[in-house]
Protein backbone atom coordinates (compact mmCIF):
# COMPACT_ATOMS: atom_id res chain seq x y z
CA UNK A 1 0.00 0.00 0.00
CA UNK A 2 1.17 3.53 -0.73
CA UNK A 3 2.67 5.52 2.13
CA UNK A 4 0.03 7.56 3.90
CA UNK A 5 0.24 10.72 5.96
CA UNK A 6 1.13 9.90 9.55
CA UNK A 7 2.98 6.69 8.64
CA UNK A 8 6.52 6.15 9.89
CA UNK A 9 8.59 6.36 6.72
CA UNK A 10 10.77 3.40 5.73
CA UNK A 11 14.44 3.43 6.66
CA UNK A 12 17.10 2.52 4.09
CA UNK A 13 20.82 2.62 3.48
CA UNK A 14 21.88 3.77 0.03
CA UNK A 15 24.81 5.46 -1.74
CA UNK A 16 24.57 9.15 -2.50
CA UNK A 17 26.70 11.82 -4.14
CA UNK A 18 28.03 12.51 -0.62
CA UNK A 19 28.65 8.89 0.48
CA UNK A 20 26.47 6.19 1.96
CA UNK A 21 23.46 7.34 4.02
CA UNK A 22 21.38 5.42 6.55
CA UNK A 23 18.31 7.50 6.25
CA UNK A 24 16.83 7.62 9.76
CA UNK A 25 20.14 8.28 11.45
CA UNK A 26 21.15 10.82 8.78
CA UNK A 27 17.86 12.66 9.37
CA UNK A 28 18.45 12.77 13.14
CA UNK A 29 16.31 15.44 14.81
CA UNK A 30 15.72 17.37 11.60
CA UNK A 31 12.76 17.62 9.31
CA UNK A 32 13.50 16.20 5.86
CA UNK A 33 12.38 16.96 2.32
CA UNK A 34 13.01 13.84 0.23
CA UNK A 35 12.30 14.44 -3.46
CA UNK A 36 12.78 12.39 -6.59
CA UNK A 37 13.37 13.45 -10.19
CA UNK A 38 13.22 11.38 -13.39
CA UNK A 39 16.83 11.46 -14.53
CA UNK A 40 20.17 13.27 -14.42
CA UNK A 41 21.14 15.49 -17.37
CA UNK A 42 17.54 16.52 -18.10
CA UNK A 43 16.45 20.15 -18.35
CA UNK A 44 13.59 20.52 -15.86
CA UNK A 45 15.47 18.49 -13.24
CA UNK A 46 18.54 20.68 -13.70
CA UNK A 47 16.52 23.78 -12.84
CA UNK A 48 14.86 22.06 -9.88
CA UNK A 49 18.04 20.86 -8.23
CA UNK A 50 19.65 24.26 -8.74
CA UNK A 51 16.63 25.95 -7.16
CA UNK A 52 16.78 23.67 -4.13
CA UNK A 53 20.50 24.42 -3.72
CA UNK A 54 19.85 28.15 -3.72
CA UNK A 55 17.04 27.70 -1.17
CA UNK A 56 19.25 25.66 1.20
CA UNK A 57 19.55 28.53 3.74
CA UNK A 58 15.73 28.71 3.87
CA UNK A 59 15.53 24.98 4.58
CA UNK A 60 18.26 25.25 7.22
CA UNK A 61 16.45 28.10 8.98
CA UNK A 62 13.55 25.68 9.44
CA UNK A 63 15.73 22.76 10.63
CA UNK A 64 15.12 20.89 7.36
CA UNK A 65 17.58 18.64 5.52
CA UNK A 66 17.04 18.08 1.80
CA UNK A 67 17.74 14.86 -0.06
CA UNK A 68 17.23 14.23 -3.77
CA UNK A 69 16.93 10.89 -5.60
CA UNK A 70 16.97 9.39 -9.05
CA UNK A 71 17.74 5.95 -10.44
CA UNK A 72 21.10 7.15 -11.86
CA UNK A 73 24.52 6.19 -10.46
CA UNK A 74 26.75 8.14 -8.07
CA UNK A 75 29.17 8.90 -10.94
CA UNK A 76 26.33 10.25 -13.05
CA UNK A 77 25.11 12.44 -10.15
CA UNK A 78 28.61 13.80 -9.58
CA UNK A 79 29.08 14.71 -13.25
CA UNK A 80 25.65 16.30 -13.48
CA UNK A 81 26.18 18.35 -10.30
CA UNK A 82 28.96 20.20 -12.18
CA UNK A 83 26.45 21.11 -14.89
CA UNK A 84 23.84 22.22 -12.33
CA UNK A 85 26.38 24.42 -10.59
CA UNK A 86 27.54 25.91 -13.89
CA UNK A 87 24.14 26.56 -15.45
CA UNK A 88 22.09 27.46 -12.35
CA UNK A 89 24.79 29.60 -10.78
CA UNK A 90 24.71 27.69 -7.52
CA UNK A 91 26.49 24.99 -5.52
CA UNK A 92 24.61 21.76 -4.97
CA UNK A 93 25.13 21.37 -1.26
CA UNK A 94 22.97 18.37 -0.37
CA UNK A 95 23.12 14.65 -1.23
CA UNK A 96 21.51 13.00 -4.24
CA UNK A 97 20.65 9.34 -3.67
CA UNK A 98 21.81 6.91 -6.37
CA UNK A 99 19.02 4.37 -6.69
CA UNK A 100 19.84 2.23 -9.73
CA UNK A 101 18.36 -0.84 -8.00
CA UNK A 102 15.12 1.13 -7.35
CA UNK A 103 15.27 0.10 -3.69
CA UNK A 104 14.25 3.46 -2.28
CA UNK A 105 11.97 4.28 -5.22
CA UNK A 106 9.99 1.10 -4.59
CA UNK A 107 9.85 1.64 -0.82
CA UNK A 108 8.40 5.12 -1.33
CA UNK A 109 6.29 4.42 -4.43
CA UNK A 110 8.18 6.87 -6.62
CA UNK A 111 7.78 4.90 -9.85
CA UNK A 112 4.41 5.24 -11.60
CA UNK A 113 4.88 3.01 -14.66
CA UNK A 114 1.76 4.21 -16.44
CA UNK A 115 3.14 7.75 -16.36
CA UNK A 116 6.89 7.20 -16.75
CA UNK A 117 8.22 3.72 -17.24
CA UNK A 118 11.08 2.62 -14.96
CA UNK A 119 12.03 6.15 -13.88
CA UNK A 120 11.04 8.06 -10.77
CA UNK A 121 8.47 10.80 -11.22
CA UNK A 122 8.57 14.03 -9.21
CA UNK A 123 7.63 12.89 -5.70
CA UNK A 124 8.04 15.06 -2.62
CA UNK A 125 7.90 13.81 0.95
CA UNK A 126 8.03 16.07 3.98
CA UNK A 127 9.06 14.03 7.01
CA UNK A 128 9.07 15.32 10.57
CA UNK A 129 11.71 14.66 13.28
CA UNK A 130 9.65 11.67 14.50
CA UNK A 131 10.06 10.17 10.99
CA UNK A 132 6.35 10.59 10.29
CA UNK A 133 5.19 11.45 6.80
CA UNK A 134 3.55 14.89 6.89
CA UNK A 135 3.10 15.66 3.17
CA UNK A 136 3.38 13.79 -0.07
CA UNK A 137 3.11 15.40 -3.49
CA UNK A 138 3.36 13.84 -6.93
CA UNK A 139 4.13 15.94 -9.97
CA UNK A 140 4.40 14.83 -13.59
CA UNK A 141 7.83 14.66 -15.22
CA UNK A 142 7.14 17.67 -17.41
CA UNK A 143 6.29 20.10 -14.59
CA UNK A 144 9.01 21.61 -12.42
CA UNK A 145 7.94 21.96 -8.82
CA UNK A 146 7.37 25.16 -6.86
CA UNK A 147 9.79 24.82 -3.94
CA UNK A 148 8.47 28.03 -2.36
CA UNK A 149 5.26 26.06 -1.86
CA UNK A 150 7.21 23.30 -0.11
CA UNK A 151 8.68 25.92 2.26
CA UNK A 152 5.18 27.33 2.81
CA UNK A 153 3.87 23.90 3.82
CA UNK A 154 6.80 23.39 6.19
CA UNK A 155 6.01 26.74 7.81
CA UNK A 156 2.39 25.71 8.18
CA UNK A 157 3.23 22.27 9.64
CA UNK A 158 5.67 23.82 12.10
CA UNK A 159 3.10 26.44 13.17
CA UNK A 160 0.66 23.62 13.91
CA UNK A 161 3.23 21.57 15.82
CA UNK A 162 4.77 24.41 17.79
CA UNK A 163 1.88 26.90 18.16
CA UNK A 164 -1.38 24.95 17.70
CA UNK A 165 -2.64 27.00 14.77
CA UNK A 166 -3.59 25.92 11.26
CA UNK A 167 -3.30 28.03 8.12
CA UNK A 168 -6.11 29.09 5.79
CA UNK A 169 -6.31 28.95 2.00
CA UNK A 170 -3.48 30.75 0.24
CA UNK A 171 -1.89 31.64 3.59
CA UNK A 172 1.45 33.38 3.41
CA UNK A 173 3.98 33.90 6.17
CA UNK A 174 2.71 36.78 8.33
CA UNK A 175 -0.99 36.33 7.53
CA UNK A 176 -3.55 35.51 10.20
CA UNK A 177 -3.89 31.87 11.21
CA UNK A 178 -6.77 29.60 12.18
CA UNK A 179 -7.20 28.34 15.74
CA UNK A 180 -7.29 24.54 15.59
CA UNK A 181 -10.72 23.02 16.32
CA UNK A 182 -9.45 21.12 19.40
CA UNK A 183 -9.00 24.42 21.31
CA UNK A 184 -12.10 26.17 22.68
CA UNK A 185 -12.50 29.89 22.01
CA UNK A 186 -12.07 30.63 25.75
CA UNK A 187 -8.82 28.64 25.84
CA UNK A 188 -7.68 30.30 22.62
CA UNK A 189 -8.23 33.77 24.07
CA UNK A 190 -5.94 32.88 26.96
CA UNK A 191 -3.34 31.19 24.81
CA UNK A 192 -3.04 33.70 21.96
CA UNK A 193 -2.05 37.03 23.47
CA UNK A 194 -2.44 38.87 20.15
CA UNK A 195 -6.18 38.23 20.23
CA UNK A 196 -8.75 35.88 18.74
CA UNK A 197 -11.56 36.86 16.38
CA UNK A 198 -14.53 34.49 16.42
CA UNK A 199 -16.04 34.73 12.93
CA UNK A 200 -18.14 31.62 13.63
CA UNK A 201 -17.84 29.30 16.65
CA UNK A 202 -15.85 26.92 14.41
CA UNK A 203 -13.85 29.66 12.58
CA UNK A 204 -11.53 31.55 14.89
CA UNK A 205 -8.65 33.64 13.57
CA UNK A 206 -5.53 34.86 15.36
CA UNK A 207 -2.44 36.78 14.22
CA UNK A 208 0.49 34.47 13.42
CA UNK A 209 1.87 33.62 16.88
CA UNK A 210 5.58 33.57 16.01
CA UNK A 211 5.70 36.98 14.26
Ligand code: BEZ
Pocket residue numbers: 038039042043044045046141142
Ligand atom coordinates in the same frame (compact mmCIF):
# COMPACT_ATOMS: atom_id res chain seq x y z
C1 BEZ B 1 13.20 17.07 -17.51
O1 BEZ B 1 13.73 17.05 -16.41
O2 BEZ B 1 13.35 18.00 -18.27
C2 BEZ B 1 12.30 15.95 -17.93
C3 BEZ B 1 12.55 14.65 -17.52
C4 BEZ B 1 11.70 13.63 -17.94
C5 BEZ B 1 10.63 13.92 -18.76
C6 BEZ B 1 10.36 15.23 -19.14
C7 BEZ B 1 11.19 16.26 -18.73
